Amino acid sequence: MNKYLSNLGINKLNSMQVEAIESSDSHNNILLLSPTGSGKTLAFLLPILKRLKQSQSEGINTLIIAPSRELAIQIESVFKKMGSTYKSACFYGGHEYRAELNSLRELPQVLIGTPGRLVDHLNKGNIDLSGVETLICDEFDKSLEFGFEPDIKCLVNELNALDNVCLTSATQAIDVPQFIPFYEAVKIDYLHTKKDSKFTYHIVKAVETDKAEALVQLICQLNNESSLVFCNHRDAVTRLGELLEETGIHYAGFHGGLKQDEREKSLFKLKNGSVNTLLCTDLASRGLDIDKIKNIIHYQIPSTEDSYIHRNGRTARMDESGTVYFVLSEIEYLPDFVDDSVFTEVKLSDEYFIPDEPQWETIFINAGKKDKINKIDIVGTFYKKGGLEKNELGLIEVKDFHSLVAVDRKKVNTVLKNLKGLPIKKKKVFMSIAK
Numbered sequence: 001m002n003k004y005l006s007n008l009g010i011n012k013l014n015s016m017q018v019e020a021i022e023s024s025d026s027h028n029n030i031l032l033l034s035p036t037g038s039g040k041t042l043a044f045l046l047p048i049l050k051r052l053k054q055s056q057s058e059g060i061n062t063l064i065i066a067p068s069r070e071l072a073i074q075i076e077s078v079f080k081k082m083g084s085t086y087k088s089a090c091f092y093g094g095h096e097y098r099a100e101l102n103s104l105r106e107l108p109q110v111l112i113g114t115p116g117r118l119v120d121h122l123n124k125g126n127i128d129l130s131g132v133e134t135l136i137c138d139e140f141d142k143s144l145e146f147g148f149e150p151d152i153k154c155l156v157n158e159l160n161a162l163d164n165v166c167l168t169s170a171t172q173a174i175d176v177p178q179f180i181p182f183y184e185a186v187k188i189d190y191l192h193t194k195k196d197s198k199f200t201y202h203i204v205k206a207v208e209t210d211k212a213e214a215l216v217q218l219i220c221q222l223n224n225e226s227s228l229v230f231c232n233h234r235d236a237v238t239r240l241g242e243l244l245e246e247t248g249i250h251y252a253g254f255h256g257g258l259k260q261d262e263r264e265k266s267l268f269k270l271k272n273g274s275v276n277t278l279l280c281t282d283l284a285s286r287g288l289d290i291d292k293i294k295n296i297i298h299y300q301i302p303s304t305e306d307s308y309i310h311r312n313g314r315t316a317r318m319d320e321s322g323t324v325y326f327v328l329s330e331i332e333y334l335p336d337f338v339d340d341s342v343f344t345e346v347k348l349s350d351e352y353f354i355p356d357e358p359q360w361e362t363i364f365i366n367a368g369k370k371d372k373i374n375k376i377d378i379v380g381t382f383y384k385k386g387g388l389e390k391n392e393l394g395l396i397e398v399k400d401f402h403s404l405v406a407v408d409r410k411k412v413n414t415v416l417k418n419l420k421g422l423p424i425k426k427k428k429v430f431m432s433i434a435k
Contacts, residue, residue, distance in 0.1 A: 001046060004082040008042070016190040017043040024050075024166075029185035031176075032168040036286065036313025038190065040168045041078050044136050051134055051164065052086050052109055060127065062134040063159070064112040065152060067142040069094060069260060070267075070288055075138065076112050086110060091117045094260030099370065099400050101126065115143060115151035122158065129158040139286055140167040141174045141306075153179045170286075170313060171306045198316040200323045201343040209329040212243055215299055218325065219249055220352040224276045227295035228284060230311050236300060237279045244277070248354045254280040264397075265362070265404065265434050272395040272406035274362045274434075276355070285310035291317070297325045305337035360394050361412040364434040365403040367427055374398060377425045378405060385422055386415040404434060 005011070013021070016034050023030055024047035034040050048062050055061055066072040069092040076090040089103040091113035100117075104126060111118075111127065121127045135156070137143060143152060156162075156179055165182055167174065172191060176182050206214035219227065231237050234255040244251045252266035252275045269275045271290055278284065285307065293315045302308040315322025326334060326343070334340045367373050375396045382388050382405065394406030407415055416431055423429065 007083040008081055014039055020188055021046050023186050023188060027186040028164050029182050030166045031185050031187045032166060033172065033188065034170065034190040036170045036310055037317030041075055044166050044168065045079055048110065048134060049084055055133060057131045057133060059107045059131045060111045060129060061132060062110045063129060063132045064110065064136040064138060065115055065143065066138045067146050067148060068286060069114060071139060071286060072112050072114055079110060088112060091121060093117050096400055115148040119151045119154050129155065130160045132159045133161050134164040135159060135162055136166045138168050141169045141171055142286060149177060156180060170310060198321050202323065202325050202346045203343050204325055204327045204346050204348060206327060206329050211327050211329050212240060214327050214348060216247055217348040217352050218327065219277055220354060221348060222295060224355045225294040226276050226292060227297055228293055228314050229277060229279045229297045229299050231279065231281055232300040232303065234281060237281060240279050249277065250275045250358055251277040251279055254278055254284050256281065256283050268397050268404045269362050272362060273358050273360045274406060276358060282307055285314065288314065292320060293322065295323045295325060297327060299327050301332065301335055308337060357409055359409060360406040361409040362434040363405045363407055363412065363431055365405065365429050365431050367424065367429045368399045368401045368403050370400050371427050373403065373425055373427065378403060381424050382415065386418050388415060
């Protein structure tokens, strides 16, 4: 276990993770309730590795179901970083179908995916789940809320060898359907252990109903602090994005109407510092693996308490602190499920300045893992032929069919000019600023 934690850069498990792991040794069925950002992924992945070591079965041994693409991707990312000898595969809508089929040439022991995509592979005879011994349903309440119950039932009906079940949630609102074999389950509840002192709460009141202008002023006042701005609808994200672009504020958008690669670009820009503001819907309230988000801005009032909790859960993760803002018009008030006693009003200055441009810019490359290109290849090319110094190259993310590279904004045009028409690892590639 120490090797896995070291690979993840973790020195010590928290109390929730310790209890979950110890409980898995003596209980087959576990209901794990813990706040967003508390480390539930590791709490169920470590017991999986222990069971895999003891299992004699061949083929897919563990099935992990997640309600969103981003959560599925995050789970697989953590699993791979742990550095075990076990193979995993990840299936989700918007992913290259051919790549998923290729990942089955050597059967994975751990299969991760969204319900609909997993059922699609099942119906086409691409996967055999009859040997699955462990089932994990992460954010199970969200899967039910999204209407995935029929798909999950279809998958569970194929699990003839099922022996262990773990359901996780960040809220109490979980009602386990009868088709889940969940007898004598142990409940691990840490939902009320997260200290509110990790949060600072503020209200920003707009003049009359001009909330958009108030948002711009707030973003400028925060001066490049990493922030998620939550809206209830995609068109609000689009509308606000147009305003920020006109104002000169760098941002990225994130919602279900965007293609998977567009969503990945947006998240990478936020991670690498190409933007510090992400305009998003509640799709971003779960499953995103982004460190050190400083501010959560509720531009539009969340419709439910669960939505409010999960939005806030994107900040103050693990041992960090965070700030929560509500932007309210003169006719809006905090919802009933919010404790208004912890909020203080923040006055916006009439005079504000557009934040400086972020240090980094993101370059898109139309080649990735399937083209036998890795981070080392990109680093070598950008240093030797792109003309970059060591501190001018930032984060690099290599996907199956494309790569994203953070480059010092002042050098990005020079790099693109120097590398135009040049191959990476003998493969001709196209590069551009990621839009």
